[in-house]
Amino acid sequence: MRSSEGGSSGAGGGRTFTERARRAQIVGCAIELVNEVGFGQASVARIAQRAGVAKSVVLYHFANKEELVRAIVGDIFVTGATVMLPAMAAEETAAGKLAAYIRSNLAFINSHRPESFAILDIMTSFRTQEGLRLDEAASREARPTAEMANLDPVGIFELGQRTGEFRPLPAPMLAIALRTAIDGAVWQLSRDPDFDALAYGEELVTIFDLASRRQEP
């Protein structure tokens, strides 16, 4: 019997080597599959088939499909945060952090396309057994998935206002606009693999710089 605990934190949390390897393999195959056929068509059976294991193996390692989905999302968020948080921390000004946020996010998207497509699909398609989307469920669970919280750019806009770098602006709204504009790269990339995501990132840096910085008289 395996497939309990659930958490995505704590490097492997007591799992054996074999288990960690299998879990990683299954998560990887699931991401690829979601990518190719969409989350709606990514059944446990097809995931198992793609991983070359029996369907029951998947459910041996993940208590149910929801756990698998959470593992996928957790994995990707952690990977993303690992890239983005240091990049942001390296900057001191709000404008610097903002640009670092955008650039590191788009670099991640560009180099982790399957993961990015998968997470966008899962976030809109997947519902927990209680009918909630994953982010809604997460916010109801007290443990607000530190990674998700830290990846919300609202803090940057608030900082910029406190320091006077930015014009007076509604930080939460700019955060929403920025986050979804970034998602636009994922959307576009999944339709056009030749889309230049990094250039798009630079354009977003320009847009949000122009849109947020204090106007010189």
Added chain:
Amino acid sequence: MRSSEGGSSGAGGGRTFTERARRAQIVGCAIELVNEVGFGQASVARIAQRAGVAKSVVLYHFANKEELVRAIVGDIFVTGATVMLPAMAAEETAAGKLAAYIRSNLAFINSHRPESFAILDIMTSFRTQEGLRLDEAASREARPTAEMANLDPVGIFELGQRTGEFRPLPAPMLAIALRTAIDGAVWQLSRDPDFDALAYGEELVTIFDLASRRQEP
């Protein structure tokens, strides 16, 4: 036997009054349901149940589920275009059209929340039998769904550059950023019904005005 033709164009295209009414009723119920439980859980059976008709009635009026989905999306796009296109046409400058595009789009989202939630869900979740998303399928079908095309803001940015109103900018990228930033309102609204979508619209007007207009020296 009914349920052929399929197209969403032409006011009811030869359909009887009863038929048009039934189709509208079913489409309406489907939108409500997608809204409540997500597209993944919106089966033909549940849609029929909600409409108070037999499951087979739904498939009498729509050849298959894909046709129903196309009807839903077509319906909403037409409704949206009916509001947005005149608003844009009433403006002469690119900046005016841009503001009108954003404001009319957010007004539509704000007053047609179920439709907006549904379309966002369908666009990411639904795949045709060949495995394509609806917009991908539409662009492959030569008939590129006039409405969809007209609602792409890329033309506005191109216009603004031709007239010199806007700074030199990559129009397609700004179009992506704008479209997805607008979608951000739908996302947020579906999590927080008290979100002020119109104020968000005004902020987007500000952001994209700052971000696109020619800088005065």
Added chain:
Amino acid sequence: MRSSEGGSSGAGGGRTFTERARRAQIVGCAIELVNEVGFGQASVARIAQRAGVAKSVVLYHFANKEELVRAIVGDIFVTGATVMLPAMAAEETAAGKLAAYIRSNLAFINSHRPESFAILDIMTSFRTQEGLRLDEAASREARPTAEMANLDPVGIFELGQRTGEFRPLPAPMLAIALRTAIDGAVWQLSRDPDFDALAYGEELVTIFDLASRRQEP
């Protein structure tokens, strides 16, 4: 879409002829199967197979397995009550009703063996989704399944005491002893088809007559 309502009362309650026929056929096959392999092995698939229909047909007519089980049990109880209640009503004395209860019950068991075996198996094996046995669930449902209540012999023992026919006795305990002693015929019959259930009934009449009637000094 079928398979709603649920109740076993009201002769066919609005169902079409075809539906009533299919339901009856499926219930019949289920009884036979429970009889042969035990309730634990009586899966929906095997029931359908035995009925010569697709598995989904069973679940088209019964919302889920629990509904099917309830239909089976309800059916048998109604049939049993139809035989037993008039037999008891025809007697005036408590002793007469008691003998009629036992004889009609054993006559029913003897002539409806598969049904009797099935109901005994279901009553001990089956649990509702909440983990309750069927009789426990029924008593929690306010609607205490009139048939079940009327088939409880406790009233007879109470009557006999009020009329003075019977010795002072704890009616509920005698009712339990009687009901389970009658079940003994089902148990025995399922092991030895040659067991003389009617003679056993006569012996039970003797036992419970001797055990309950007022002792002459």
Added chain:
Amino acid sequence: MRSSEGGSSGAGGGRTFTERARRAQIVGCAIELVNEVGFGQASVARIAQRAGVAKSVVLYHFANKEELVRAIVGDIFVTGATVMLPAMAAEETAAGKLAAYIRSNLAFINSHRPESFAILDIMTSFRTQEGLRLDEAASREARPTAEMANLDPVGIFELGQRTGEFRPLPAPMLAIALRTAIDGAVWQLSRDPDFDALAYGEELVTIFDLASRRQEP
């Protein structure tokens, strides 16, 4: 490799202390679980979980689930016989043995409720791989499980007739009625924990005394 032999006789038959302890622990947990969720829901996995061991440990100690079930039933029967047989042997008359049989059986039921519930559930629900109930399988196996045989009250009724204590009566039928009436206490107790099983036993003593003893003219 362990888990062969199978028999429930012989005090632990060559097993080590650890092994006997583990088997006893698993059997105990299985009884508790059957008690709580019913035999149908008592999977090997859940039994192992409750015992705090790996699923494979259960199947290391018992060749398969059937062996575990046999061990459970054997255990309980032995325990029951240990109480009941001496109680009966202490009496000389058939009436005395009869009363002792009933009283000791109900005392056992009252003080070993989980065991009693479990055995009733298993006896009706469980089928061997050949589709037989456990008692049917036992009688086909020549080795008729001494305990089971000795716990059949038919001998008492036969004795009572030979000695003239009892009226002419069909001993096997009274045995069936008595055994199942006793089971009635288990049934009732599992629905109502406050049921007075010992008083019920006294009532059964009365009933079967009245029902079997030779009538004085």
Added chain:
DNA sequence: GATGAATGAGCATTCATTCAT
């Protein structure tokens, strides 16, 4: 002694779809 890993068969249930009426 004990267990982690794997597996295939089976489970109840849901699905979009077909078709005769």
Added chain:
DNA sequence: GATGAATGAATGCTCATTCAT
């Protein structure tokens, strides 16, 4: 126009069992 009936494929999940370590 509408529907009841039926269906096969697929869904997520549980099961007892095997086996190498």
